Amino acid sequence: LLKLDLSGNVKWSRTYGGSGDDIGYGIVNDPNGGFLISGETFSYGAGNGDTWLIKTNDTGGVVWTNTYGNSSNEEAAYMIIPTIDRNYLMGGYSYNSSYSYDFMLIKVNSKGKLLWSKVFGTSGADYPTNIIELPDKSIYFDGSAPTGSITTAISKLDSLGNLKWTKTYYQGSLRTMAYDNKNNFLNIFGLAVFPGYTQRIYLARFDTSGAFSFLKSYG
Secondary structure (H helix, E strand, C coil): CEEECCCCCEEEECCCCCCCCEEEEEEEECCCCCEEEEEEECCCCCCCCEEEEEEECCCCCEEEEEEECCCCCEEEEEEEEECCCCCEEEEEEEECCCCCEEEEEEEECCCCCEEEEEEECCCCCCEEEEEEECCCCCEEEEEEEECCCEEEEEEEECCCCCEEEEEEEEEEEEEEEEEECCCCEEEEEEEEEECCCEEEEEEEEEECCCCEEEEEEEC
């Protein structure tokens, strides 16, 4: 973790980890001060790779750390976002002994205590991209899910992590997703693969039930 000034000069830097591989993927400002870093650790936890959450102070010093997972699966959190109820959501994957990657969502409170953990996905290898929370506290989670070919997958969950639906779309992969509060639409941006395996940029919009409004490609 590095802090830079406006000219890009390093003001301070910190490293975190143990004797194994430890990877940081996501970071968010904590409204109470400091930062929260999500990732994966092979140094701590139950073993075989566990989700790792590090809480730091304003200068990167460790306030506390927590791991989440079990010894049979590999778990990693690619992203972390604050929630409306002042908790946090981490999104990533769980890789099980049957060689299958599934989407994983973990909700923790401001002290890192586990509130709930959910694993879900398609029959393919599911890789996460984004999490967003809407004003009604519903959660949308997206990524790529190979179902014969790489397809876009979007899931809706309620505030307790109960899966409402998962839908897969055209061949391609997501990069970002944003909520249009004024019109109650979700906008997604990514890479689509067209006949002949031509890759093109796409922009799509769908409503909160998962129905597409439009899709346009560029390139």
